[in-house]
Amino acid sequence: MKIQFLGGAGTVTGSKTLVEHNELRILIDCGMFQGLKALRELNWEPLAVDASSIDFVLLTHGHLDHCGWLPRLVKEGFLGKIFCTSPTKQIAKLILLDSAKIQEEEASKANQEHYSKHEPAEPLYTVAEAENVIPFFRAVEKDIEIELTGNCYFKFFQAGHIIGACSISLHIDGKELVFSGDVGQDDDVLMYPPEKPTTADYVFLESTYGNRIHPTNDVLFDLELIINQTIDRGGNVIIPSFAVERAQTLMFLLWQLKKQNRIPDIPYIIDTPMGIKVLDVFNDNHQWHKLAPHECEEMCRMFSMITDFEDSISAIYDKKPKVVIAASGMITGGRVLSYLERYIDKPENTVMLVGYQAEGTRGRKLLEGAKEIKFYGKYYPVEAQVTLVEGLSAHGDQNDLLSWLNKLGKKPAKIFLVHGENEAADALRLKITERYGYNCTVPLLGQAIEL
Structure with missing residues (x-):
């Protein structure tokens, strides 16, 4: 089995983790890069693998940094299925169409006022290209096993964070890979607390606030x-x-x-x-x-x-x-x-x-x-x-992320810390190693690892 970190490594945006086993290719999330120009420019690069060779996308939730690159994936030839929960399908549709509309408007404004170095300025994708993604969505219930192939199935489980957000338990050929997606706070104002995994051979854990404790302010x-x-x-x-x-x-x-x-x-x-x-x-x-x-x-x-x-x-x-x-x-x-x-x-x-x-x-x-x-x-x-105003984040802090691991009954072979800037991810790595003794690593963007 091969894992390739195509996004969301060393950064909190552009989440894309490719899982390959024999002829099967599964992409966990397909997010847009935001922030630094060097990262944003990656949105214009073709995917590191042939998009038409990807069989499935499993979408943890509908935020732009997790679903915002789907129109480009489809444009590059993706023909598979995009699995998500029903609220995530609704949210992702809204976000993709809104993102495309904003990009079209900004490109038009840049062309009218001539402040872009590109002539003409173009949107990353159009509203029509965002609409092309919608038929690929397949909404499924959480906590139900969904078979992808004879030796591969997955299920979504509650992650908190935003409406519809889920973590993923992916079983391939007897191995269990758990992807946290974005983990919410235990005491979120609107969302229910995230559920914790009890088993995993490999864990891919977000680390957005890996070096932070949310304040207890009112x-x-x-x-x-x-x-x-x-x-x-x-x-x-x-x-x-x-x-x-x-x-x-x-x-x-x-x-x-x-x-x-x-x-x-x-x-x-x-x-x-x-x-x-x-x-x-x-x-x-x-x-x-x-x-x-x-x-x-x-x-x-x-x-x-x-x-x-x-x-x-x-x-x-x-x-x-x-x-x-x-x-x-x-x-x-x-x-x-x-x-x-x-x-x-x-x-x-x-x-x-x-x-x-x-x-x-x-x-x-x-x-x-x-x-x-x-x-x-x-x-x-x-x-x-x-x-x-602190304390309003939809992400769990360092304590929440450490707590998310505390129901694992058996020591995982390895934990990969993703979706975090390097300092935050490394601080969480040290805490996980100290508290649990787990083998924990921070992958690099583009890195490929054999499991």
Whole structure:
């Protein structure tokens, strides 16, 4: 058996792990690289193996860094099946179409304003190419064994993180390979706790927060303080947010604060068409999250939901203080850029970061104190307050990841730490070795390993 790490190694994006056994080829996730330019450029490279030779894709969840390269895979000739849970199919469809639309819009804008070095600028994939992926999806239930070939089967099991997210237990020729996908927090606001594997010969564990412990801060208090201080000085709170789960978590927390009269009666805006559509996925899949139907309905009534860009423009130029949740979470694109274009250079405003900011993203640069930020080919001075609210991550921290391993009855032959920057992955490697004595390694991007 051969494993090749085609993405998500040494970085938290571009997750792709290829499993080969005899003539069988299975790709675990097919994500887009984000962040550093050197990584983003990899999205334009052909896959290291012939896409038509891949039999199956097993998708852990619908975030862009796990499913965002599927249109390119299909374009390169993939003809197999993409297995995922039903909510993941819904989420992945939304994310792929949204990603394609944003890329088309940004390429068009770059061509109109001539700020791209490419002539003409082109999207990584089009909306039509994203739509071509949909017929390949096969939605299956979690906790049920699905046979792929005579000596190969898999099952999904609950991972927390976002709606529909699962880990994978893959059995090939008597060996069990467990892929964590992204592991959620045990006490997530909306998601149920992740299930832990009890057996595995090889484990592929994410390490996003492998060197971090989430703080025990009172998130509601932090949100209350930031919003009230900003509104008191006549400013706006702009919250770049991932459209899936993070936006819904923020909605829930702001709803709680409003019910307790802890934040003012001002406009609360959701300006992410995809995030709004994700609410439909929540309503369709109540067994996957903690919110009751009546809570979803009451929570949504608090917010003005913007889908048309004309309404975004009206909101941007409305001088009344407001709180806006807009995609994307790491400020790599999306409507949040239009708000920042207007608000980033005014000291009364606040940009509230609420999740992981990958290396090379605008979010990471703001977090590290950048004095100016570039988008749409221009630099904008950063005068707004930039603050990080911790404890809202959809990823488990070092303790959660260590705990995820604690029900393994037999020592695995090896643990591979993926989906983490090198420092985080190596810190987790040391902790796993110290606590469990497991053989643990951090693979390199592109590395191939024989099992």
